[in-house]
Amino acid sequence: MLRRLLLLSIPAAMLMAADKPDLSGHWVADLSKSDFGMMPVPSKIERDIEHKDPAITVKTTQVGERGEMKTDSSYSTDGKEATIKMRGREAKVKAKWDGAKLKVNTKSEFNGMEIGQEETWTVSDDGKILTIDNTIKAPQGEFNTKLVFTKGN
Numbered sequence: 027m028l029r030r031l032l033l034l035s036i037p038a039a040m041l042m043a044a045d046k047p048d049l050s051g052h053w054v055a056d057l058s059k060s061d062f063g064m065m066p067v068p069s070k071i072e073r074d075i076e077h078k079d080p081a082i083t084v085k086t087t088q089v090g091e092r093g094e095m096k097t098d099s100s101y102s103t104d105g106k107e108a109t110i111k112m113r114g115r116e117a118k119v120k121a122k123w124d125g126a127k128l129k130v131n132t133k134s135e136f137n138g139m140e141i142g143q144e145e146t147w148t149v150s151d152d153g154k155i156l157t158i159d160n161t162i163k164a165p166q167g168e169f170n171t172k173l174v175f176t177k178g179n
Contacts, residue, residue, distance in 0.1 A: 045126045046103075047149040049077040053156050053175035061172040066091055073175065080104040082121065103128060139165045153177065 055071035062068075068090035076083040080102040088095045101108035105122040110132075117134035128147040133140060142163040149156050156175040161168060 049075045052178040059174040063169045
């Protein structure tokens with residue numbers, strides 16, 4: 027009986043692990059499919075992600091009106107809070123899986139104002155498209171952006 031129970035639990039555990047996509051890879055933003063809302067559209071955004079759940083490292087390069095900005099962040103996908111550097115200032119980030127979607131919540135302070143971001147990361151079934159829907163909450167109001175990345179080589 028115990029043996030049968032163990033055999034039945036193995037496929038269930040495998041299915042649970044399969045729900046969480048591997049985010050690792052080099053990702054290039056498709057600017058034509060992305061929506062930056064009221065923010066200026068950059069000329070390039072690329073992300074290199076190393077993901078071995080629960081650890082995730084995200085290295086972003088963005089080129090825009092203000093030149094090139096690079097950000098390196100490391101945190102976990104198990105809901106533990108981490109402190110990262112974001113555009114020269116500290117931010118608190120918590121990431122947690124919601125099925126196959128990764129929810130990433132970030133809070134930072136800029137010029138005495140609290141800025142919050144609620145991101146939802148979704149990977150396409152074929153693993154080639156990463157979509158990040160972002161709600162930004164600031165004293166000036168709330169607005170949404172969407173980044174659509176294609177997996178590069």
